[in-house]
Structures are given as structure tokens and as C-alpha cells.
Amino acid sequence: MAHNPQHIHSFDIVICGAGPAGTAAALALKDSGLRIALLDKAIFPRDKVCGDAIPGRAIKNLHRIAPAIADDFRSTAPALITRSTALFYKGRRISFNWVGEAYTCARMSFDHFLYEQVADRTGTHLFPGHHITDVLRQGNEWLLHTRQGVSFTCRMLIGADGAQSVTAKTMAGRKLNRENHVGSVRAYYSGIAGMDAHTTEVWFDRKYLPSYLWVFPLPGNVANVGFGMLSSEIARRRVNLRELFHAFIADTPGLSDRMANATAISPLEGFGLPLGATKEVISGDSYILTGDAASLIDPISGDGIGNAVLSGRLAAEQAIACFRQNNFTAPFIAGGYDTVLQQAIGSELRTHYYARRILARSPFLLDAVFAACRMPLLKGIVQKGL
Numbered sequence: 001m002a003h004n005p006q007h008i009h010s011f012d013i014v015i016c017g018a019g020p021a022g023t024a025a026a027l028a029l030k031d032s033g034l035r036i037a038l039l040d041k042a043i044f045p046r047d048k049v050c051g052d053a054i055p056g057r058a059i060k061n062l063h064r065i066a067p068a069i070a071d072d073f074r075s076t077a078p079a080l081i082t083r084s085t086a087l088f089y090k091g092r093r094i095s096f097n098w099v100g101e102a103y104t105c106a107r108m109s110f111d112h113f114l115y116e117q118v119a120d121r122t123g124t125h126l127f128p129g130h131h132i133t134d135v136l137r138q139g140n141e142w143l144l145h146t147r148q149g150v151s152f153t154c155r156m157l158i159g160a161d162g163a164q165s166v167t168a169k170t171m172a173g174r175k176l177n178r179e180n181h182v183g184s185v186r187a188y189y190s191g192i193a194g195m196d197a198h199t200t201e202v203w204f205d206r207k208y209l210p211s212y213l214w215v216f217p218l219p220g221n222v223a224n225v226g227f228g229m230l231s232s233e234i235a236r237r238r239v240n241l242r243e244l245f246h247a248f249i250a251d252t253p254g255l256s257d258r259m260a261n262a263t264a265i266s267p268l269e270g271f272g273l274p275l276g277a278t279k280e281v282i283s284g285d286s287y288i289l290t291g292d293a294a295s296l297i298d299p300i301s302g303d304g305i306g307n308a309v310l311s312g313r314l315a316a317e318q319a320i321a322c323f324r325q326n327n328f329t330a331p332f333i334a335g336g337y338d339t340v341l342q343q344a345i346g347s348e349l350r351t352h353y354y355a356r357r358i359l360a361r362s363p364f365l366l367d368a369v370f371a372a373c374r375m376p377l378l379k380g381i382v383q384k385g386l
């Protein structure tokens with residue numbers, strides 16, 4: 001579509017993407033006095049392929065932005081509190097109780113909740129249904145074109161456009177790194193027998209370690225069931241993830257019985273997870289990348305929502321500092337944003353990255369963990385059988 005110069009909107013900051021990272025940034029910018037635009041190619045409410053486990057870090061960071069946002073989530077969102085996680089392997093079960101506050105909530109609801117918070121609590125200009133296609137530099141400003149023929153200019157750009165980020169590709173030269181990227185599928189099921197509404201389930205099979213199949217409960221006797229595998233492994237093994245998903249369920253005693261009368265109530269949909277811990281460029285002159293656009297997903301758990309909200313909040317704080325000091329240079333932004341983010345989650349991501357690699361090479365370690373949990377000292381957390 002031709003770009004009509006009459007359809008150019010100018011802002012101080014444009015946030016590209018209204019998932020958890022983009023909405024967190026918009027919420028954290030609420031008192032900045034800056035003119036902010038939040039763009040998304042989707043119209044909300046919109047779905048996002050995910051496991052729907054909302055980590056405590058997401059709620060903590062929403063609380064940091066404004067306690068009332070976290071309170072609103074607790075009192076209004078259709079979510080289930082997660083009290084424990086059960087790990088299943090070779091017919092045994094280990095369960096861990098959660099100390100922190102975590103939830104399951106369908107992304108359709110969670111992301112819409114955040115979007116509504118932005119609409120209600122901030123003066124952000126919302127542009128749903130605007131798909132960014134090009135990001136260009138024009139003097140001191142960014143010029144963004146959308147598929148809809150509307151263009152935007154801004155002094156500062158926050159890239160929050162997820163795993164297939166146009167902003168990360170254009171500004172930071174991001175390329176797919178199959179060694180640190182997971183391909184995943186998930187579907188919603190109703191009527192899985194024996195679900196506990198407050199227990200998330202993780203099922204291992206030695207053949208696929210460190211990959212796992214998850215069964216996460218949601219309100220209304222629904223569960224989110226999914227499976228993911230490193231993209232390089234998918235290519236190496238030449239597997240079809242959809243077939244593997246169904247085979248995993250069929251071949252796993254305990255799970256197959258419980259799912260025998262369950263009904264899939266959604267298609268099995270796929271999406272990618274850019275894992276954290278690699279040295280990606282996450283900011284530069286007048287821009288900051290957040291969430292999946294900055295590859296911040298935990299390499300072991302696959303959690304990315306907490307880091308998305310954290311990075312959105314930190315990006316907003318850095319953007320405010322840039323405007324206050326009239327300094328938009330790459331070193332200034334890296335010193336304030338990259339460094340603080342690294343301090344917060346850098347070592348956690350690296351540790352989990354190496355743990356994932358070790359488990360992939362030495363699957364017997366999982367046998368050792370399950371065996372150790374049979375020892376008297378640890379037996380309290382183990383429940384035998386399925």
C-alpha cells in the first residue's frame with residue numbers, strides 16, 4: 001500500500017507490539033508526560049500461542065509499576081493460582097509447592113487485561129490493527145510504515161513485537177538461531193481426568209529430554225497442553241512436532257488414560273520461543289528491544305512473560321532517562337537498560353542455558369533427580385505412582 005504523507009502521526013515514543021512487554025512499557029510510562037503510541041497488528045482481545053503460565057515475576061513487576069494493576073489482576077482476571085507443579089517421569093511423580101505467587105490464565109484474557117489497563121490508566125494513543133512493515137532512520141527520528149498505509153515518526157522506539165520481531169531484525173540485525181530457539185505446539189482440551197486446578201503438570205520422556213509436554217489447568221475444566229523442542233533438534237531428527245505431540249500423549253501411560261475422554265477444543269497451533277542467554281543486541285541509538293524481541297525466554301522453563309514485563313518496565317525507565325537528559329546514544333541506553341536487565345536476569349538465564357545443555361547430553365541426570373527424591377530426606381515431596 002502507498003504511504004500517504006497526510007497519514008503520518010508523530011510521537012515521542014512508539015511502542016511496537018502490545019503483548020506483555022509493550023503494555024508493561026506503556027503502563028510504566030504513564031506519568032512521563034511524553035506522547036506515547038502503542039501499535040499492534042492485532043485487534044484486542046487477541047490470542048497468543050503460549051502455555052498460559054503467568055510467572056510471579058510478571059505480577060511482581062506489574063506491582064512495581066502500580067500496585068493497583070496487580071490488585072486488579074488478582075480480583076478480576078479469569079485466572080487460577082498455581083500452588084504446585086508435578087513432574088512425571090517413567091511412571092513416577094515428584095511435586096513441588098510454589099512459594100511465590102504464580103497463575104495460569106489464558107493469554108486471550110491476560111493480554112486483554114493488560115491492554116485494557118493501558119487504555120484505562122494511561123494517556124497512551126492506541127493503534128490496534130496497525131502492522132509495522134518498515135522501520136527507517138530519518139535524521140534524529142524513526143519512521144515507521146504500516147501495512148495499512150499509516151506512518152509514524154518518533155524520537156525513541158521500543159520494540160516489543162515478539163518472537164518474529166520486525167524491529168529486532170531491522171535495527172539489531174536479529175537472525176534465527178536454531179540452537180537457542182524452541183519450536184512449540186499447543187492446544188486447549190476439556191475434560192482431562194484427574195486435573196487439579198492449582199497444579200501444573202510437566203511430563204518427561206527420556207527420548208526427548210530436555211523437552212517436555214506440559215498440561216496446565218485453566219478455569220472451566222480446560223487445560224492448555226503443549227510440547228516444544230529445540231529448533232535445531234527438530235531439524236536434526238526431522239520430526240513433525242504435531243505428530244510428536246500426539247505420539248507423546250499416546251505413548252505415555254498415565255497421561256494417555258487421563259486424556260482418553262478429553263476433547264480438543266482448539267486447533268493445535270505452533271509458535272517459536274527465542275531463548276535467552278545469548279549475546280543478542282538489545283538496544284542501540286534511540287531504540288530498546290524488550291520481551292521476545294530481545295530473546296529473553298528462560299531456556300529451561302520456557303517462561304517469557306515475566307521477563308517481558310520486567311524488560312518493558314526497565315525500557316520505560318530508560319526511555320524517561322533519555323528524554324530527561326536529552327541523551328539517546330547507544331552507550332547511554334546500554335549503560336542504563338542492558339546493564340540493569342543483565343544484573344536482574346543475566347546469570348539466571350545463563351545458568352538455565354547450561355543446565356538445559358547438560359540435561360540434553362546427560363539425560364540420566366533426570367533419573368538421578370527422581371532417584372534422589374526417593375531418599376528419606378526428600379521423600380516428603382515425592383508421591384509414588386501416577
Ligand SMILES: Cc1cc2nc3c(=O)[nH]c(=O)nc-3n(C[C@H](O)[C@H](O)[C@H](O)COP(=O)(O)OP(=O)(O)OC[C@H]3O[C@@H](n4cnc5c(N)ncnc54)[C@H](O)[C@@H]3O)c2cc1C
Nearest residue numbers: 017019020021041050051053132162184291292303304305
Ligand atoms: C508454545 C509456547 C508456550 C509458552 N508458554 C509460556 C508460559 O507458559 N509461560 C510464560 O511465561 N511464557 C511462555 N511462553 C513465552 C511467552 O509466550 C512469550 O515470552 C511472551 O509472549 C513474550 O511477550 P512479548 O510481549 O515480548 O511478545 P508477544 O506476547 O508475542 O507480543 C508481541 C505483540 O506484537 C505484535 N506484533 C508482532 N509483530 C508486529 C508488527 N510487525 N507490527 C505490529 N505489531 C506486531 C503481536 O501481534 C503481539 O501482540 C510460551 C511461548 C510459546 C510459543
